[in-house]
Amino acid sequence: MHNYRFLCSAILAAVVMGCGSSASDGSNIDGGSNTDAGEIIPGTLPDPVPSVGVAFVAHFLPDPDTENKLMWFRTDGATPSLGGSIALDGPTQAMALDRRNNILGIVSDAGRSVTLYRITRPASASAPMAAPTKAGSINFGSNELPISVVFNDLNKRMYVSVSPITGEPTTIHQLHAYDVSNPDVPTLISGFPVDVPASVYHALDSARNLLFIGGLADDQLHGYDLDDSGLRELSGSPLDLPTLFPVPATMPSQTGFQVRSTTVDPWRNRVYAVRSQGILSELMAFEYPDTLPASGSRYGDTVSMTDFTLVPDGFDTSLAGADRPNLLEGYSVGLDTDNGDVFMLGNAFNGNLSTAIVANFKATDLSLQTGCNDFEGFGCFVNHYSNNSPGAFMQTDGALCYDTTNKVVVATSVASSEDDPGNVHFYKVATDGTLANWHDSDGDTIAASSLPIEASCF
Numbered sequence: 001m002h003n004y005r006f007l008c009s010a011i012l013a014a015v016v017m018g019c020g021s022s023a024s025d026g027s028n029i030d031g032g033s034n035t036d037a038g039e040i041i042p043g044t045l046p047d048p049v050p051s052v053g054v055a056f057v058a059h060f061l062p063d064p065d066t067e068n069k070l071m072w073f074r075t076d077g078a079t080p081s082l083g084g085s086i087a088l089d090g091p092t093q094a095m096a097l098d099r100r101n102n103i104l105g106i107v108s109d110a111g112r113s114v115t116l117y118r119i120t121r122p123a124s125a126s127a128p129m130a131a132p133t134k135a136g137s138i139n140f141g142s143n144e145l146p147i148s149v150v151f152n153d154l155n156k157r158m159y160v161s162v163s164p165i166t167g168e169p170t171t172i173h174q175l176h177a178y179d180v181s182n183p184d185v186p187t188l189i190s191g192f193p194v195d196v197p198a199s200v201y202h203a204l205d206s207a208r209n210l211l212f213i214g215g216l217a218d219d220q221l222h223g224y225d226l227d228d229s230g231l232r233e234l235s236g237s238p239l240d241l242p243t244l245f246p247v248p249a250t251m252p253s254q255t256g257f258q259v260r261s262t263t264v265d266p267w268r269n270r271v272y273a274v275r276s277q278g279i280l281s282e283l284m285a286f287e288y289p290d291t292l293p294a295s296g297s298r299y300g301d302t303v304s305m306t307d308f309t310l311v312p313d314g315f316d317t318s319l320a321g322a323d324r325p326n327l328l329e330g331y332s333v334g335l336d337t338d339n340g341d342v343f344m345l346g347n348a349f350n351g352n353l354s355t356a357i358v359a360n361f362k363a364t365d366l367s368l369q370t371g372c373n374d375f376e377g378f379g380c381f382v383n384h385y386s387n388n389s390p391g392a393f394m395q396t397d398g399a400l401c402y403d404t405t406n407k408v409v410v411a412t413s414v415a416s417s418e419d420d421p422g423n424v425h426f427y428k429v430a431t432d433g434t435l436a437n438w439h440d441s442d443g444d445t446i447a448a449s450s451l452p453i454e455a456s457c458f
Contacts, residue, residue, distance in 0.1 A: 034312070045266060050404075054073070059092060067217075069086070070085060072458075074129075077437065080441060086132060094147065095107070096148070103116055112141070114137065143165045146161070147161045169219040190326070191230050194230055195212055204226070207333075208222070210264070218238070232298065239308065248317065258276040261331065267337065269289065271288065272333050281315075283315070289307050289332060311366055315363060334401050334402035342366065343361075344400075348375045350381055355381060362433060394414075396412060397413075408428060410428075420451040423445045
């Protein structure tokens with residue numbers, strides 16, 4: 001079954017069930033050890049820290065040996081390679097990374113749990129990375145389904161969106177907040193949980209304590225001030241995305257708007273999401289005021305979401321499909337924290353059917369870059385490679401992340417049979433916006449486990 005995560009996220013708007021969520025990466029200012037990066041000064045924006053060349057991939061199904069795996073791949077060498085793997089207690093529903101504090105959070109809806117892992121940076125590209133070690137875990141009740149996880153890496157907080165299991169359709173989730181300054185003992189913060197729109201898509205601007213939620217039931221982009229006292233919706237929230245991204249009168253048959261994969265760039269004060277709506281699929285972007293609230297104040301004290309500015313991307317959906325390049329579906333986004341360029345995993349027509357494609361956008365104006373020039377002047381189709389030769393076009397479940405230091409896009413694909421191993425695909429990014437397929441030392445695509453649905457670049 002293809003596109004399990006995104007098929008389920010649409011269904012989740014109507015019924016409560018286990019589905020995977022989008023990949024979500026934190027960022028940090030710690031350049032080396034497993035120690036804090038130092039005192040965080042309110043009203044300042046720490047510089048992003050370079051990634052170290054490791055990509056974690058988690059799976060929804062066990063491999064043929066019935067082992068649920070977390071795998072990691074190295075992107076800091078001459079060729080990409082498998083770094084190692086560990087067994088998890090159950091299948092992964094969602095995963096998030098706190099790079100500042102070197103913590104990985106893994107949600108298992110089947111296990112009704114969130115487990116934290118300590119991760120250690122490799123000393124160099126030639127040095128192996130130590131296996132992640134289990135820290136604390138949080139167990140939820142039989143009538144609670146953990147859906148997604150996101151970190152505030154500056155305040156050492158973790159937020160978990162939990163769906164109540166009532167047997168009835170739900171439009172509300174419960175947002176739980178934990179102090180993870182000691183990841184061995186995550187501590188629920190007084191005043192939480194609080195009600196939030198049902199969603200698997202959450203993104204945090206840690207410097208501004210801004211939480212963005214892409215609603216599953218309403219297709220709105222909600223914005224909140226968030227701290228230990230709770231959350232407060234910003235004035236002007238939510239943004240009505242179907243209204244801001246309408247269906248042209250010439251394409252009345254295009255229905256089924258879905259918002260996916262929220263991502264924040266705090267250094268350029270932008271929030272991104274994916275519009276998935278057939279040939280109208282595109283990147284949605286908003287720029288917000290760069291105000292940094294001082295200690296004791298909130299971003300929303302002076303800023304409203306009416307101050308947000310829509311930034312058009314390279315897909316002009318006002319034109320007829322025959323007159324422009326277009327996707328057929330959109331999944332997830334990755335971010336280059338150095339220059340702000342954006343990478344998007346979607347589907348496009350390969351001449352026979354709709355298959356996975358990676359597109360990239362220039363930060364300044366979100367124009368489409370050349371990529372591999374596989375489709376309509378942009379994009380890299382996700383192919384299986386053997387001995388450096390492309391083979392089958394692949395389907396994806398939407399996992400994507402970006403290694404800023406080594407300029408590598410990491411994407412995953414799924415097998416025709418969900419029980420078979422999926423694959424991990426790598427693309428080297430040049431300064432001119434071109435991408436090149438990048439394979440292991442034999443020129444082959446590297447195998448993952450079954451249904452790889454999450455990727456986080458460390």
